[in-house]
Amino acid sequence: MEKKQKNRPLVIGLAGFGTVGGGLLKVLESNADIIERHTGRSIVVRKVLVHNIRKPRGALPEGAVLTDNPRDLTDDPEIDAVVELIGGIDAAKELIDRALDQGKHIVTANKALLAEAGLPLFQKAFKKKRIMRYEASVAGAIPIVQTLKESLAGNRVQSLMGILNGTSNYILSEMTTNGLDFDVALRQAQSLGYAEADPSLDIDGQDAAHKLVLLIRLAFGVHYPFTALSIRGIRGMDRMDITMAREFGYRVKLIGQARIVGDEKPENGLPRIEAGVFPALVPRRYLLASVGGSYNAIRVEANAAGSLFFHGRGAGDLPTASAVLADLMAVARDERPNNTGFVAQDLPVATVASPEESVSPYYVRVMVADTPGVLRDISGCMAAEGISMAQVIQKSDEGSGVPLVFMTHETSAKAMRSALARVLDLGILKQSAVCFKVLP
């Protein structure tokens, strides 16, 4: 009895009662015994903030009330922590900022906010000695934030690479496995609830980019400005390239990648970080190539641990709630605030390596009218930029021209861009060249 009095519940205010908010309420109820076994405390929801208080919703936990006024959460002295699941940037930022001012701990799943405008919030959390945790922002149930913050803290991370957007992966998987066209696969993703009515954030790569910026922060201990990131999505992906990639022994995946280039431990300053989101050909033997449907996965290379690979549900009510709950339980255990894993909570700005200098093998497809001399001319354009071909496949005319597909040896993005400009100048292309990086 005494013990129960000592361990008072962790009281939370929940902002957002959508998919993840609903999932969190479910898990808080079904796993209440587990939560108490692990932390010695219960987690109690006092208030749930919604936009429209009249909209019919699922049942609230006993004792919780709905409100449409953010101040009811941020300013309630009995609330210990605010869980921000409303998404978007402005309103969420205001909510978190105010909640920090009022001494609340924060748990958020808001990757867009943290990646694009998180810096002042991280700084405020540090100044106010509040916990701000965000495991659910990246890769759903995969505990990659925790892993980078603590388990790999003694490692020099060399690279990380992930499938960070489930919607894109679902579309690419359907195109690969069932031969669907992009538009059909996208509509299917939308009808299953994997993609929003406006799918831009997913298929144009921004969502993956938001997550990548958060991972870079944790892995390399630097602030990588979102606007410095090179981002390319999968919009308009042609089924033909997925088929050709298969013939070469690859799967097309939307990859978020960050790696140290050059000296890992330069005498002066920070190592250079090359980072980007792009569709790439992934060798079939890679575990990343086996990631199907809406799953997420992350591969980390670190100088002591070697290669680590994590795979799990990147979205959905319960998987995301699992990550939110892990953060809440850390708050309940009264962990020391540390939002970066590093001693310095105010991290230096990254030394950004130019995407133009990024080196990779490439996949290129051009559609040409006929082929005598064309392969020679195109090889010539490549050679003029120092690019050598590794493999070539030429297909028969499909009406829209003859597809000529080749893989190159490693070259820079800049050289490839120049070579493709030369190819364009040949005046023989029936449509724009298609070009993807290939993972070595």
Next chain:
Amino acid sequence: MEKKQKNRPLVIGLAGFGTVGGGLLKVLESNADIIERHTGRSIVVRKVLVHNIRKPRGALPEGAVLTDNPRDLTDDPEIDAVVELIGGIDAAKELIDRALDQGKHIVTANKALLAEAGLPLFQKAFKKKRIMRYEASVAGAIPIVQTLKESLAGNRVQSLMGILNGTSNYILSEMTTNGLDFDVALRQAQSLGYAEADPSLDIDGQDAAHKLVLLIRLAFGVHYPFTALSIRGIRGMDRMDITMAREFGYRVKLIGQARIVGDEKPENGLPRIEAGVFPALVPRRYLLASVGGSYNAIRVEANAAGSLFFHGRGAGDLPTASAVLADLMAVARDERPNNTGFVAQDLPVATVASPEESVSPYYVRVMVADTPGVLRDISGCMAAEGISMAQVIQKSDEGSGVPLVFMTHETSAKAMRSALARVLDLGILKQSAVCFKVLP
């Protein structure tokens, strides 16, 4: 300057200067800057305990001295934490016990000790309010201890399944990929340093079983007695079964598995846990089937997170050192002692489900003299125990008899044992029947 004075180094005594000990010294040196960026402290090795002080070894860190007297570690008032990497049970147990008595924190990679005789040590660590961490004991660099303790703490874990012994996996991979016989693959593993001169712990399943007991403790919050575990290794694995498994679309892997059977949350008491180590046929589409060489992998199913999969180096100097270092950094951050992830550090004993009642599909191979009527007779033995056949392959005579191979639908281990006794009674077997579980 002031800050440096405040953050005095974490001073450690290292017991054991073998592969992992040497790896730890390397990483402590190469990653000293990273360690300090993450914890605000440096980690300093004061003493290294070895068995034979005269044996030539790698260089010691500056200021460290060799000793062959355990008391030099355990009783040195300047040492904050003892890293136990000597392995084995008795001497390691004595060392840790004494170190705890002297108020030291413990980081250990000793799965055998913790699984077979860890209980009093966990209890003492709890009583003395000391940290005892053991990430390196299970699956090398994969942060599965941390994940179960914290990231999945809000989940009801339903099952976990892993490839926990790199040596066995290396042998099976070589048999699968290069068609080697067991003995040849084992000798190859020994010559590469993956297997000990006496490989029993690895190939008979005990090493995987030690790790499984530790995972059960973390995932289900119970003490599962090592002696209650059903253990079968891969010794004497016949190449023919690996080939047949491939024909059915499977890979043979040494699996450690634990799962809740029956009610997940029984009114009275604890859920029943079925656990064992056994070679099994894994469907090729599973990520577990793709785990090659000496890698480890673990799949966890939990009621909120869903299915999670972790893959990484299960052994080796630097990967294991990475896990030891993560634990040391937790000590350096002055984390609250918690050796189980649960509030109760003195966990209840598991309710053990009888391995006899374990239900699974099975793979069975028998060698018979000739086949007319034999398939009927064997099917009859199976049917008498309520077992139905799912697929049958019959091969031509290979000199030692005709292999008759079949996969069954789900049945209990007990029914399969009885059915195989009936088959034996037929008096038609040219050698003992081979029987493996099949993952569904």
